[in-house]
Amino acid sequence: MRIMGRLGTVFFKLVLSYVVLIAITLAVGVISYFYFSSSFNEQVEKVNQRILSHLSQTIEDDVIVLAEKSYLSIITDEKQGSVLPLFFFDHPIAGNHTKISEIHQQLKAMVASNSAIIDSIGIYYKNNQIVIASDSGISYLDQPVTINLDWLERARKTALLPWAETRTVQPSIYSDSSASDILTFVRxxxxxxxxxxxxxxxxxxxxxxxxxxxxxxxxxxxxxEMLLLAADGRTISRSVPEKLYESEADKPHIRAILQAGDAPDGFIEAVEDVKTMVSYIKIPSARWSLVSLTPVDEFYKNTVPVRNTLIVICVIAIAAGLFISNMFTRNMYRPLKQITHTARQLFGAGPLPHENEYKVIGHAIDSLSVKVTELEQTLHANLPLIKHNLVLGLLHRKIRTEEELGARLDMLGMQWTQEAYYAVTFKLEAADMEHFPLDKSQFVKYNIIEHIERLGDAERMLLAIELSEQEIYAIVGCKAHDMNAVIALAEEVADYASSSFAIKTVAAIGSMVDSPLDLHLSVKEAVALLKYVFFLPGQRIYYGIKLLHREFSEEEMPEEVLERFAASLRSGKREQIQDIVAEFVRLTQTGGYSADHCHQRWRELTGVYRTFLKDIHIPPDTILCGELLEQFKNIRDIAGFEQWLLQAIDTALEMVELRSGNRTNDIIERVKKYIQAHIRSPLSLDLLAHHVSLSPRYLSRVFKDEVGMNFTDFVTNQRIDKASELILTTDLTVEQIADQVGFNSSAYFIKKFKESYGVTPKTYKHNYMLSVEGKSDGKLEAN
Known part of the structure; x- marks a missing residue:
């Protein structure tokens, strides 16, 4: 009974529970080790497959698709009537040497646009026995050549297998580069x-x-190691350049991959006596296999120290626990009971005297850890919002006391000890931002904000936030008043936006204030300075007392400028009009007028022009439409306004001049005569508009009204008419006639001729000859 009583004491229960816990822990540890090892391998395989899938798609897009697109861009050209690189497939070299240089330059341009992946481009013209390459120009194959043509020999043998193996190619004598490893797409x-x-x-x-x-x-x-293999096991590329030309095809794991189906898979196998995770994915479009080889030990290397440390800790814990449990169990239980009681009170547990005390304490610790973790996560997730509200609060005067400011700074873990503060407003060019989709534009702004804040150091503090689609606000704190340093910072940010994202950026800097609580005054000035971006487009940084004096100036631009502008419009003197508009622009830029007043005068100047149009009975919508309307909507600064206004005035004056007499008929006749005299040359609307001193848009409209067809159709008809004459009166070939009448391609000429006459040029001439012979035979029979 005495022994049974001792076994029922807390001391022995604690010792027994500790021993059982150790046994269970060891069993769970062993089972978990084997279970998680297997599970870990499966997860690693999934990760590898995701990496391979992403990489295979990247190779597909950046290599295979790029090669095929390059091939298609060579044989098709939507911008030209003919495809220049294909010229020598059907034409001799004689008399066409200038096209060799043009083809060479076009190939070089294609290589330059994709120089990160494309080494060079070569075209072999079978009939002419030449090769034109982007790096070596032209090579005549009937003469000794100094360039590598192993791809040509392979292409002749396997025309429909487009990929040539990777090999080392020596540079041509025309290149100063060293030997390089290349693979070739041949079609x-x-x-x-x-x-x-x-x-x-x-x-x-x-x-x-x-x-x-x-x-x-x-x-x-x-x-x-990563490998990219061809269907026959040849190595296309690998992540270890030194092993590029080592043969892999005879290795068992590679043979297994090559014989496998198209589905991605993986397995563990000994590779060179090393247990290795082998993962692969097929790229069907090129019949390639992308393979990843990773030693299994590589996955576990970071866990070895942790594992060893845990083993040591477990051994020490077991030994110490057995010793301490025997010595201190009785002394431990009393405070344990007090702790358990307190834990139940704090975390709402009811009075359960038979519940295990350690579970109660563990529950309390877990609950406390969860609450602390949730609090930390909430605070971390809201740091950007706290920063955003801090900056907005200071710039919009919503934070008014030092205590409120200090509390916000504490949440951000910041201390502001600077003595000079500035508000800086960055404005991103709207036209540049429109090129980015919404998610990309957000990334651009956040990237610029991060760059601004990275410029902070021990001497200056920087905080920045996004305010709108094109605006970023920043607070700059300096140890002392230093406007030059703030200007340099704004310049650096503008340069970064330009070089990284091709976005034009301007900045306005408000005056220095002594306290962050006064930053609303500085940002008010910065916002006002941005109004002058329209009138002073040459600047990137706007600051200083001179512009601020203009903003609060009540001086007005003389009405006499508008009156002289109206008089010059009525006189129709272009030089006088240009001088007055230039004077208006100069006054807005150098005068002491506020930005709002300059905008008002700008609208009034436009109103004078609209009144002039009504006075001469030209509806404003007749001129202010189409291209001019689009230009008006896209005016970004005063220089663009000046250009638009002068162009609109020129259009109106041209209409007045054409209405005043028979000048329209004269102009149309001049255009027709020019076309007929230069039928062989390239003819464009811009060229003819310049010839008759009219705008292309207006000439196009007048030409169609007078002739009954648009300019392009008229030129084509004239060329076809001239061609029909040459067909019947000369022995020139179709290609020569096409060149004589200005067609760049004989195929396109034949197409247009058939559209007009219903037959090809050859058939047309044949029919004509038959009709002539028929008439001759008829005369002979009559005689």
């Missing part, structure tokens, strides 16, 4: 398997180094 023109129809080959040489960088940037570990 015949036209794209066919019939060798007799192939006119040549187009080769896009891609940099293996660019693909290798993609593989390295997505490598999951230091000892991992």
């Amino acid at each position: 015949p023109y036209p794209y066919t398997s019939d060798e007799s129809r192939i006119k040549g080959y187009i080769a896009i040489h891609l940099k293996e180094e660019a693909i290798s960088k993609l593989l390295r940037s997505n490598n999951p570990g230091d000892k991992s």
Whole structure:
């Protein structure tokens, strides 16, 4: 009974529970180790597959699609009537040497636009036995060549297998670069398997180094390796450049991948006696396989110290626990009971005397940890909002006391000890921001805000927030008054926005204030200074007392300027009109007038012009439409307004001049004669408008009204008429006639001729000859 009584004491219960807990912990640890190892491997495989999927799509877009698009851009050109690089597939070199240079320059431009991935482009013209390449120009194959043409030999053997293996290519004698590793996309023109129809080959040489960088940037570990393999096991690229040309095709894991289906998969296998996670994904469009090889130990290397430390801690804990439990159990239980009682009171647990005390304490600690974690997460998530409200509160005078300011700064973990504060407003060019979708524009603004705040240091404090779609507000705190430092900071931010995102940025700086609580005065001045961006477009930074004096000036621009402008419009003297408009612009820029007053005078000047149109019985909508209306909507500054106004005035004066006599008929006759005299040359509306001193838009409208068809159709008809004459009266070929009448392509000429006459030029001439012979035979029979 005595022994049973001792077994029922708290001391022995605690010792027994500790021993049982140790046994359970060890069992759970062993089971968990094996379970989580297996689960971890599965998760690693999933992560690897996501990386490979993303990388394969990147390779598909950046390499395969780029090569195919480059090929298509060479054989199709929507901007030209003919495709220049295809010229020598059907034409001899003789008499066309200038086109060699043009093709060479076009290929160089294509390479330059994608220089990160494309090494060079070469075109082989079968009939002429030449190769024109972006890096070496023209090479005649009937003469000794100094460029690498191994791709051409391969293309002749396997025309419909577009990808040539990666190999090291020595530079041509025309290049000062070193040898490089490239792979080549080769496709015949036209794209066919019939060798007799192939006119040549187009080769896009891609940099293996660019693909290798993609593989390295997505490598999951230091000892991992990425490989890109062809269907026959040849290595296209790999993340370890030194091993690029090592053969992998005969290795068991590679053979298994090549023989597998198209579905992505993975497995664990010994590779060179190292247990390795092998993951792969197929790229069907090129018949490539993307493979990731990662030693399994690589995944666990960071956990080894933790594991060893936990083992040591467990051993120490077991030994110490057994010793301490025997010595201090009785002394521990009394405070344990008090703690348990307090925990139940604090966390609302009822009086459960038989409940395990350690569970009660554990529940209390868990509850406390959860509450602390939730509080930290809430505070961290709201830091941007707290910062935003702080800046807005100071700039809009919603924070009025030092105590409120101090409380906000404490939440942000900040202390402001500066003695000079400035408000700076950054305005991003709206036209530049419109190029970005909504999510990208938000990213741009947040990136600029982060850049602004990174410029802070021990000498100055910087906080910035987004205010609107195009505006960012910043607070600058300095140890002492230093306007030059603030100007330099604004310049640096404008340069960053321009270089990183191609966004034009201007900034306005308010005057210095001694206290953050007075920043609302500084931002008010900065906002006012931004009004002068329209009138002083050459500046990037707006600041200073001179502009502020203008803002509060009551001086008015003389009415006499508007009166002289109205008189010059009635006189129709263009030089006088230009001088008065230039004077108006100068007054808005250098005069002491407020921005609001200048805007008012600008509207009044436009009103004078509209009144002039009504006086000469020209509806304003007749002129202020189309291109001029779009230009008016996109006016960004006073220089754009000046250009628009002068163009609108010129249009009105041209209409007056044309209405005053028979000048319209004379102009149309001059245009027709010019077209007929220069039928072989390129003819455009801009060229003819310049020839007759009219705007292209107005000439287009007058020409259609007088002739009954638009300018382009008239030119085409004239060329077709001239061509029909040459067909019947000369022995020139179709290509020569097309060139004589100004067509860049004989195919396009034949198409337009058939649209007009219903037959091709050859058939047209044949029919004519038959009719002539028929008439001759009829005369002979009559005789």
